[in-house]
Amino acid sequence: METTSRQFRQLSRHALEQATLQHSLDGVREIMPRIRAAALAERGDFDALCDRARDIRERTLRQLDSYLEAFERRVQAAGGTVHWAATGEEACRIVAQICRDAGAERLIKSKSMVTEEIELNAALERDGFTVTETDLGEYIIQLRGEKPSHILAPSLHVxxxxxxxxxxxxxxxxxxxxxxxxxxxxxxxxxxxxxxxxxxDVGITGANFLVAETGAAVIVTNEGNADLTASLPDTHIVVTGIEKAVPTLDDVGVLLRVLARSAIGERLSNYTTFVHGPRRDGEASGPANYHVVLVDNGRSEMLGTEFQDMLRCIRCSACLNHCPVYTAIGGHAYGSVYSGPMGAVLTPAFAGLPAAAHLPNASTFCGRCEAVCPVRIPLPSLLRRWRQRELNARPVMDGQRFGLGLWRWLNHWPPAYSLAIRCAARVLRRLSVPGRGGQRWIRRLPLLGAAWTDCRDLPAPPGRTFQDEWRRRRS
Amino acid sequence: MSSSAAARDSILQAIRRARAGADAVPDAPPAYRTPAALLGGIEQFCAYAGEEAATSEHVGRMEDVPPAVLRYVTGQGLAMRVVVAADLDLDAAVWAAAQPLQITGGPVERDGDTLVTGCYAGVAEAGALIMLSSSGVPNEAKFLAATHIAAVRAVDILPTFEALWTRLRGDFTDRWPRTMNWIVGPSRTADLGVPSKLGAHGPARVHIIIIDA
Structure with a gap:
């Protein structure tokens, strides 16, 4: 997966200076948490649904092979063909070959993050096909030659x-x-x-879920473009990740309940489509050829590792919408088609840690992403694990390692720790001035602290440490 | 061995390697049960569909559908021509009651047509119409039409997704319908700002006629 994540610092600085982008992100920050909360409030069992959704995804991942095989058998029995692709390049080659076999020239696509990940459009265009995105946001960014800046609202920045x-x-x-x-x-x-x-000639869609029980590819949209993409051309190709399998229709029902509420604050998206195969005898319309391309591209390598939980993700984007970092810099700064907390975990896995080392560090660990995740992915813990790996992989001592080493040393020597924070608390208090709400604020910090106060004030500490206060109250 | 077959083997092997030594997977729990307080019926179905910009009305019997279609088309100022899908079990004589409405069997033209269909079921918890592909209705018609009028029998409005699965498993034990489309209100997009704009690709109007008898 190609990324520009190495330029995260420059890209995020640029994003902070773009007034129109900041206006769009204000909208995300203000609207999305509110509409999600309203949708949840109506559903008194939402927590129970999330627990169930987590268990379904976890159980599926632990038996992924058998559910994929069951899905494959069902699709084949219905007259469809299932292809397996270990890498993104393989997936692109398979799709191109299907299109060539169909004698196709003009292809239409509905929005699919997996096809963004494997850069399918570029590969198909190199092979001479004309590809048109049909999701309005994707179509806009395709015309502009841009990447999506949000996994659900790709043209958010436009x-x-x-x-x-x-x-x-x-x-x-x-x-x-x-x-x-x-x-x-x-x-x-x-x-x-x-x-x-x-x-x-050919319609290409993604799939939100693959149902092992019936062989259905479940596709969710609000525009209805996936339905036309899957119905009108003579060939329909579904391209999706292997982790999208779910065991039964009952499981899909639970996941659909949490998906739309988490994503857009609605009970259900406008269109949910279950596709079971090609046109049947006697049917007036529908594609004569039906293919499903199952893409691994690094997913099976995550299974059984400390990052397996990330494969539970159902791409709802709640973690993006609630992230103070994403809503400050937008998706392009991440340099990856996956942005926000989920992108900061997935991108190092798919593109390699050296290419995406900045992303797991772009988190305040405030924990909102984990709190709103409908499949309860412990995103801050996963980000922390990438940080550990990244820090340990650094060949030389740098400022961050030195700082963390110093912090560790202080924590091992209580008297030194106590003295250091007592000094810091007093110095910071002296630097502060009275401000709004009776609170004291620090307007300007020296040295490294200036990076904070250049952009915002720092609330001043009370002047006493927690340990001092604890001692005072006990005495 | 084709590259896809080789990839299949390598992917499945990688999955099995990752699982080796892991604890046994617990049995799946029984199907999710929606708390009784959240269970709704026709009223909830209409309210939730209405919140997603669909309109609805009740009629007594199947034969009352054509006059209801005429009223809706007239009220909306639409062209006096509707495409009626073959899944709606009404003969031509009954449609005569809807004159001067012009009735055709299709196909739906490029854009702007009004389509009248039946409906396999409705699901109250989402205000969703459940449509199945069949020999009588080209599937794309539901998405090419500018206005979709769907007639659903009150008895077919189910409270939850789980009730729908039960009915589907009863009706299609092994051969599932080629496609099943769930439709909640008109097509829309939020890609041109908030609030969403209706009529992105599919119908801009969805009207539901509930047949009580």
Whole structure:
């Protein structure tokens, strides 16, 4: 997986300076937690559902081979073909071959993070195919040559004016008209997309779940684009990760309940589609050819390791929407198609730790990601494990290792620790000035501390340490 | 051995290696039971579909569907032509009651048509219409139409997903329908800002006619 995660510091600094991006991220920060909370409030059993969802995903991962084989048997019995791809390149080759065998030229796609991960579009375009994304957000960023900045809302960073500008650049301007508002832009996109749907030779979708019991690929969208992608062309290809298997329909029901509520604060997405295979005798329409490409690309290597819990992820994006780091810098700063806390765990696994070493460090460990995760992935613990590995892999002593070493030494010598924090508490108190709410604030810190106070004030400590206060109350 | 077959072996082996030595997997618990306080019926179905911008109305009998379609089409100012899917068990004579509405058997044109279908079931907990692919209805029609009117019998409105699974397992023991589409209100997108805009790719209007008898 290609990433630009090495440039995380520069990219995040750039993101902080982009006013339009900051405006979009304000929206995420203000709206998404509120609508999720409202959706949960109605469902008194949400915690129990999350426990159940975690158990389903955990149980599946521990028997993943048998559920994948059961799914495969079901698809084959229904007339479909299942392909296995150990790497992203293999998956791209398989999809290209299916398209060539179908004599295809024009391909349409619905949004799929796995196909972003394996860079399927670029591979297919290199092979001469024309690929059109049909999710509106994906279509916008495809025209702009950009990567998704959010796993559910890929064009989050693009303003309405920029959408209009993009459509004008790529569509027939005479026909499009001025495109002054969202309604006109939607009508424009709908009309352009109809042609693409009706002319396509192959439709490519992802899958949210693969049901071992029935052989269904379950695809969730709000736009309905996946349904048209899966219905109109003569060939339908599902490309998805091996970890998407679930045992039964009952399990899918539980996961769907937590997915839409966590993702968009709704009971269910507008369209949930269960696809069981190709067109049958007597049916008036539907694809004659049906293929499922199961992509490993590093997933099986995570099984049985300290990162296995990450494979429970159902890509709801709640961890992004609640992360103080993601909502400050957006997705592009992560340099990976997976961003936010889930991306900071997945990217080192898929792209290698050296390429993504900054990402696990981009967390305050506030714990909101774990608190809102519907499958209870211990994201801060997983991030911490990557940090440990990254720190241990550093060949030389640097500032961070020196600082952590000093901290460790202090913690092993209680008198020194006590003296150090007593001094620090007093110095910080002296540096502070009275501020809002009766609280004292530090406006400017010297040396390394300036990195904090350049952007925001630091609440001043009370001047006494916890140990002093403890002693005072006991005496 | 093809590359896919080799990949299959290597992936399954990697999964089995990872599992080696792990504790036995506990048996799956029984199906999830929604607490009684959350269980709803037709009222909940209509309310939840309504919150997702679908509209609904009740009629007494199947024969009352055509006049209801006429009322809706007239009320919305839509073209007086509807495509009626073959899964709706109504003969031409009954549709005569909906004149001057023009009735066709399809197909749904590029865009802008009104489609009238039946419905396998409804699920109250999500306000969802459950549609199955069949020989009588091209599946894409439900997504190409600009307006979708779906008639569902009140007895087919189930409280939960689990009730739906039970019914599906009873009706299709081994050969599952090729596709099953769950539809909650009109198609929408949030990619052009909040609030979501209706009619992204599929219908911009969804109207549900509940047949009480």
């Amino acid at each position: 303003t309405l004016d920029e959408v209009a500008e993009t459509f004008h650049q790529h569509h027939d301007i005479e026909r499009s008209g001025p495109l002054t508002n969202a309604t006109e832009m939607l009508a424009e996109a709908r009309s352009i997309m109809r042609d693409k749907f009706l002319q396509a």
